Amino acid sequence: MSAPAVLIATAKLRPGQDQAFGAWQARHNATIDKFPGFVSSDVIPPSQPDGNEWTIVLNFRSEDELAAWQRSGERATLVGEAIPLLEGGSLGEVARLDRPGEPPGPNVTEVIFSKIKPGMDATYREWAVRTQAAQAKYPGYRGMYLQPPAEKDGPWTTIIRFDTAEHLEAWMDAPERAELLGESKAFIEHEQLMRLATSFPGWVPINPMTGKGPPNWKTALLVVLGLFPVVMLELRFLSPILASLGLHASLSTYIGNCISVAATTFITMPLFIRWFGWWLFKDNRAPAWIEPTGLLLMAILFAIEVGGLWNLLPW
Numbered sequence: 410m411s412a413p414a415v416l417i418a419t420a421k422l423r424p425g426q427d428q429a430f431g432a433w434q435a436r437h438n439a440t441i442d443k444f445p446g447f448v449s450s451d452v453i454p455p456s457q458p459d460g461n462e463w464t465i466v467l468n469f470r471s472e473d474e475l476a477a478w479q480r481s482g483e484r485a486t487l488v489g490e491a492i493p494l495l496e497g498g499s500l501g502e503v504a505r506l507d508r509p510g511e512p513p514g515p516n517v518t519e520v521i522f523s524k525i526k527p528g529m530d531a532t533y534r535e536w537a538v539r540t541q542a543a544q545a546k547y548p549g550y551r552g553m554y555l556q557p558p559a560e561k562d563g564p565w566t567t568i569i570r571f572d573t574a575e576h577l578e579a580w581m582d583a584p585e586r587a588e589l590l591g592e593s594k595a596f597i598e599h600e601q602l603m604r605l606a607t608s609f610p611g612w613v614p615i616n617p618m619t620g621k622g623p624p625n626w627k628t629a630l631l632v633v634l635g636l637f638p639v640v641m642l643e644l645r646f647l648s649p650i651l652a653s654l655g656l657h658a659s660l661s662t663y664i665g666n667c668i669s670v671a672a673t674t675f676i677t678m679p680l681f682i683r684w685f686g687w688w689l690f691k692d693n694r695a696p697a698w699i700e701p702t703g704l705l706l707m708a709i710l711f712a713i714e715v716g717g718l719w720n721l722l723p724w
Contacts, residue, residue, distance in 0.1 A: 413448075413468070413469065413470060413471060413472075414468075414469050414471065414472040414475040415466060415467065415468055415469070415475075416466070416467040416469070416475055416478075416479070416552070417464065417465070417466055417467075418464070418465045418467075418498065419462055419463065419464050419465070419498040420462070420463045420464075420465065420491065420494075420495055420498045421461050421462045421463075421495055421496050421497040421498045421557075422461045422462075422463065422494060422495060422496070423461075423494060423495065423496045424461075426494040426495075429494050430463070430491075430494050433487070433490060433491055433494065434452060436487065436490070437487050438450065440483050440487060441467065441478070441483075441484075444474075444477075444478055444481070444483070445474055445477070446469045446470040446471055446473075446474025446475065446477070446478070447467070447468075447469060447470075447474075447478070448468040448469060448470055449467075449468045450465065450466065450467050450468065451465075451466040452464070452465055452466075453465075453466070461496075462498070476545065476550065479542075479545035479550070480542070480545045480546050484542075485538065485539075485542045488538050488541075488542075489535070489538055492531075492534050492535065492538060496557060497555070497556060497557040498555065517570065517571050517572070517573060517574045517576075517577045518568060518569070518570050519568070519569045519570075519571075519577060519581070519602060520566065520567070520568050520569075520602070521566070521567040521568075521569070521600055521601070521602050522564040522565070522566055522600065522601040522602075523564055523565045523566075523567065523597050523599075523600045524564050524565075524597065524598040524599050524600070525564075525565060525596060525597060525598065526596050526597070526598055527562075529595075529596035530557075532595075532596045533565065533593075533596050533597070534555075536589070536592060536593060536596070537555055537567070539589070540553075540586075540589050541553045541555075543585050543586070543589065544569065544580050544586070547571075547576065547579060547580045547583065548576050548579070549571040549572040549573055549575075549576025549577070549579075550570075550571055550576070550580070551570035551571055551572060552569075552570050553567065553568065553569050553570070554566075554567070554568040555567055556568075564601075623689040623690055627688070627689055627703075628689070630707050631678065631681045631682070631685060631689075632673065632678070633711075634677070634681065634707065634710060634711065634714070635672075635673050635676075635677025635678055635680075635681055636669060636673050636677070637711075637714055637715075637718075638714055638718060639668070639669050639672045639673065639677070640665075640669055641718045641721055641722070642721075643665050643668060643669065644721075644722060645721050645722055647664075647665060647668070648661065648665070651664060651665075685703065687699065687703075688700075688702075688703030688706075691703075
C-alpha cells in the first residue's frame with residue numbers, strides 16, 4: 410500500500426452562501442465517510458472575521474485510495490454542487506506524507522493563465538471541474554489549484570501538479586485533454602502556459618507542499634560538496650591517463666566534465682538530497698536549530714573533504 414496522503418482544498422464563498430455551504434458540507438461528509446480509505450477530515454473556517462476562504466483537509470489511508478476518491482463520480486457530483494456557491498478556491502492539492510527525514514518526492518508544476526470571454530465564467534468553472542476529474546485519472550496526478558482573476562477582466566490561474574515530467578506530459582498530450590481544449594475555444598480567448606522547475610532541474614525535487622525547490626544557495630552547497638572530490642580524483646588519476654594518450658586539452662576537459670556531471674547526477678546528488686532533506690526542505694514550523702545545524706554539518710564535511718584530499722595532488 411502506498412504512503413498516507415492528504416488532500417487540501419480551499420473554498421471562497423460568495424456573499425450570503427454560508428448556510429448553503431453548511432448544508433453542502435453535511436452532504437460531503439456523509440458521502441466521503443463511506444468511501445474506502447477515508448480516515449478523517451477537518452474544515453477550517455476563515456482566519457479573519459470578514460474572510461470568506463474555508464480550508465478543507467481530507468486524510469486518506471493511502472495515495473491510491475485518495476486518487477480513487479478524486480476520480481470518483483461521487484466527488485465530481487459534490488464539486489459540481491459546490492461551484493455555484495463559490496467565487497474561487499482550490500479543487501485540491503495532494504500532500505504526500507513522507508517518512509521523517511526524507512525529502513519530498515519529485516513534483517512538476519504547470520501554470521496556465523486563461524483569459525475568459527465576457528460572461529462565460531460560469532461555463533469555464535463547469536469545464537474546469539470536468540477537466541480536473543479527467544486528469545485525476547492519469548498516473549502521477551497530485552492536484553489542481555484554480556484561482557479566479559485578481560482584478561476585473563484579468564486571467565484565471567490554473568496550477569496543475571504531477572509527480573514527474575513524463576506523467577505531466579502524458580496528460581498534456583492526452584486525446585481526452587485535446588477534446589476538452591476543443592470545447593474551451595467557445596469560452597477561452599487565449600491561454601499562456603508556463604512550466605515551473607528548480608534552479609537545478611533533474612538534481613533537486615520540488616516540494617509538493619509549496620511547489621518550490623529549496624533555496625538556491627543550499628542546492629549550490631550540495632553541488633560543490635559532491636563535485637569537489639570527483640574533480641580532485643579526476644585530476645589525480647584521469648588527467649594523467651588522458652595526457653598519456655595524447656588527447657587535446659579541449660577533448661580531455663570535455664571527457665572530464667562529462668564524467669563529473671554524470672557522477673553528480675547519478676551518485677552524489679541523489680544521496681545528498683536524501684541525507685539532507687530535513688535541511689533543504691525546512692518549513693516555517695521547523696525548530697530554529699535546523700538551519701545552523703545544517704550549515705555546521707556542511708562546514709564539517711567541506712573541511713573533511715579538503716583535509717582528506719590535501720596531499721592528493723602535488724604542490
